[in-house]
Amino acid sequence: MARTIAQIQQSIITAKQTDPVLSGLTSTSNTAVWLLWTYIVAVCQWVVENYYDAHKAEVDQIIATQRAHTLQWYVTRAKQFQYGVALPAESDTYSLPSTDPAVAIISYAAAVEMPGMVRLKVATQSGGALAPLTTTQLTAFIAYIQQIKDAGVRMQITSPAPDVLRLKLKIYYDPLVIDATGARIDGSSAYPVKDAVNAFLKNLPFNGLFVINNLIAALQAIEGVVIGVVDTADATYAALPFSPVTVEYAPDAGYMITDEAYLLSNVIYLSHSPI
Secondary structure, X not given: OOOOHHHHXXXXXXXXXOOHHHOOOOOOOOOOHHHHHHHHXXXXXXXXXXXXXXXXHHHXXXXXXXXXXXXXXXXXXXXXXXXXXXXXXXXXOOOOOOOOOOOOOOOEEEXXXXXXXXXXXXXXXEOOEEEOOOHHHHHHHHHHHHHHOOOOOOEEEEOOOOEEEEEEEEEEEOOOOEOOOXXXXXXXXXXXXXXXXXXXXXXXXXXXXXXXXXXXXXXXXXXXXXXXXXXXXXXXXXXXXXXXXXXXXXXXOOOEEEOHHHHHOOEEEEEOOOO
């Protein structure tokens, strides 16, 4: 890790103090020539060390993403998929990368090791939100993965609709900021709690855990919310019934949304003085 310019300059000064040849350089003036030279050399060394750091980071990234037979390799290759573009003959890599959102449709991917196979979860982006691939898009993506994957590796490739979260909340609010309906008094938001829940779920890492304690912290970060309580949390995916979430939940789809209608009718607002 690159040192600061001050650290490098101090190491030069320390070395100078132990050198009898340079013992006569005692001036502490900011314009002393010997001090100026230590600063110049320190800046040059700082630039070199930062170049080394950048080079190491680049090499580490190449090693992490290009090595075959790793989960990260599948994630990287999934995001390189180009919808509607054929792979060059006898190649598993596109000639040129694409930033066209209509072509580079895989915005999110996660590879999970399962018994006897690798499950690859993917999602695209629509209107600023995560969304599943269409049937046609998924068919093309599966064909792409089957062509580039390591021989002998069984793949399960999914892009389902998001998991759904139902919440019952109790919100103790500051009556100077929020009214009895949960709206901000200044009119900037009619549903600040709903907005915060949606933002919290949107900002979860793809295939990351939903943690109730983290949601509570997000609720209590809302201006005007004194105490946020999660009375119940239930989640589901596909056509399965809702099941309770007590501590944490791993979304099957890799991401989740809240049932907004259910949330809006299941928040109890209680006036509370600021703590």
